[in-house]
Amino acid sequence: MATPPPLPPTVPSLEAPPPPTPALPPAPEPFVRDRVVVLGRTQAGKTVYIARLYHELWTKPQDWLTMRAISGVAHTALMTMCGDLASGRWPGATIGQRYVDCDLKFHSKLHRLTILDYPGEVFTKAFVRGESDSEDAASLLDHVDHAKGVILLIDPKNALESRDHTTRADDDFGMTAVVDRIRTYPGGEAVPIAIVLTKCDLHEAKILELGGLKVFISEYLHWITRTAGSHYKTFPCAAVRLTRESRTGNGAPSLVKSPINVIEPLIWILESLDSQIAKSQIAADSQAKSQSFNQTLAEVRDLIAQGVTNANCERAIRILADLTVEHHGDPRIQALRNEIEAARLDHEEHSEKRKTVFYLGFTVAMVVLLAGLVFALVHFLK
Numbered sequence: 001m002a003t004p005p006p007l008p009p010t011v012p013s014l015e016a017p018p019p020p021t022p023a024l025p026p027a028p029e030p031f032v033r034d035r036v037v038v039l040g041r042t043q044a045g046k047t048v049y050i051a052r053l054y055h056e057l058w059t060k061p062q063d064w065l066t067m068r069a070i071s072g073v074a075h076t077a078l079m080t081m082c083g084d085l086a087s088g089r090w091p092g093a094t095i096g097q098r099y100v101d102c103d104l105k106f107h108s109k110l111h112r113l114t115i116l117d118y119p120g121e122v123f124t125k126a127f128v129r130g131e132s133d134s135e136d137a138a139s140l141l142d143h144v145d146h147a148k149g150v151i152l153l154i155d156p157k158n159a160l161e162s163r164d165h166t167t168r169a170d171d172d173f174g175m176t177a178v179v180d181r182i183r184t185y186p187g188g189e190a191v192p193i194a195i196v197l198t199k200c201d202l203h204e205a206k207i208l209e210l211g212g213l214k215v216f217i218s219e220y221l222h223w224i225t226r227t228a229g230s231h232y233k234t235f236p237c238a239a240v241r242l243t244r245e246s247r248t249g250n251g252a253p254s255l256v257k258s259p260i261n262v263i264e265p266l267i268w269i270l271e272s273l274d275s276q277i278a279k280s281q282i283a284a285d286s287q288a289k290s291q292s293f294n295q296t297l298a299e300v301r302d303l304i305a306q307g308v309t310n311a312n313c314e315r316a317i318r319i320l321a322d323l324t325v326e327h328h329g330d331p332r333i334q335a336l337r338n339e340i341e342a343a344r345l346d347h348e349e350h351s352e353k354r355k356t357v358f359y360l361g362f363t364v365a366m367v368v369l370l371a372g373l374v375f376a377l378v379h380f381l382k
């Protein structure tokens with residue numbers, strides 16, 4: 001048995017005062033999934049994808065979909081990246097911040113889009129080595145844990161060509177770890193995950209040669225899709241196209257042709273979220289209806305239990321008639337109506353019997369009384 005802690009001294013001690021009690025850790029916040037997250041490893045094509053997405057939505061805002069960076073600094077950084085792409089230059093390697101928040105308005109509903117741009121080693125640390133001791137890794141994990149929708153950017157090149165195990169592990173193992181974490185954390189079972197295969201302007205031919213997107217996914221990304229379950233969709237994406245040879249020997253980006261599957265993954269996520277809300281609303285409505293229905297049934301039963309009087313039966317029938325039409329066919333209602341009717345008939349039959357017995361008794365009493373009176377009268381006259 002553990003020895004109890006010593007009692008505190010009752011008189012002030014002259015010894016050094018005890019160290020202050022450490023403050024209690026803050027109460028854990030309720031787990032809220034409140035943001036759509038964009039995530040990918042280094043060189044996956046995040047910066048280009050985001051720049052093109054921002055460019056599309058900022059320069060051609062739709063009535064039903066707009067995107068706006070929360071801070072002016074982030075907006076300027078995103079517009080600079082767009083400007084680079086428009087003038088045929090690849091944008092700088094990073095957005096300049098670990099994450100950037102944007103407001104999305106989709107059919108008048110406001111959503112938060114968080115673009116994660118943590119250095120590659122932070123991604124590897126958090127999702128491949130499973131270390132969350134550094135502030136950066138913890139903050140990256142925190143964003144993923146609060147995601148209500150996720151856009152995962154994956155460069156198919158790594159799967160197709162890379163012989164470097166570290167690079168492949170970031171995509172295979174790291175991305176699977178991201179998906180696994182989303183699915184196993186509270187509320188993550190149905191988070192829509194858009195798997196965006198970037199730079200498909202370059203890789204399309206190779207993927208087709210392999211047998212198409214389905215074959216590519218089942219051969220190279222099966223761990224990710226298997227872990228994602230049913231709430232995912234894959235999008236082959238070309239954020240930009242290459243036009244002329246740049247001075248570096250690589251192609252230069254051009255925004256002349258429309259992008260492929262840049263906005264679509266986002267729309268798919270937002271629509272999935274809307275339909276989940278609609279479904280949960282329908283489920284909540286039907287639960288509320290069934291609760292109120294059960295309450296009504298209980299109320300009617302209570303009424304009958306109070307005594308089968310005509311007034312109670314009529315009230316019970318009225319309450320049942322007031323139920324919405326959809327409940328009228330419910331067998332429980334019919335059974336209850338039959339029960340009330342049978343109880344009412346029974347009650348009427350009993351009261352008829354009681355009346356007959358009463359009248360019979362009354363008549364007998366009267367006859368006896370009259371006979372007595374007649375007898376007394378006759379006796380008196382004698």
Ligand SMILES: Nc1nc2c(ncn2[C@@H]2O[C@H](COP(=O)(O)OP(=O)(O)O)[C@@H](O)[C@H]2O)c(=O)[nH]1
Nearest residue numbers: 041042043044045046047048090199238239240
């Ligand atoms: N052809 C082509 N190349 C791309 C595309 N997106 C990115 N790239 C190339 O991939 C490199 C890395 O992209 P970036 O967006 O900076 O990757 P990040 O590290 O994930 O932010 C770019 O410098 C381009 O060379 C694309 O849509 N098409």
Ligand SMILES: [Mg+2]
Nearest residue numbers: 046047093094
């Ligand atoms: Mg970048």
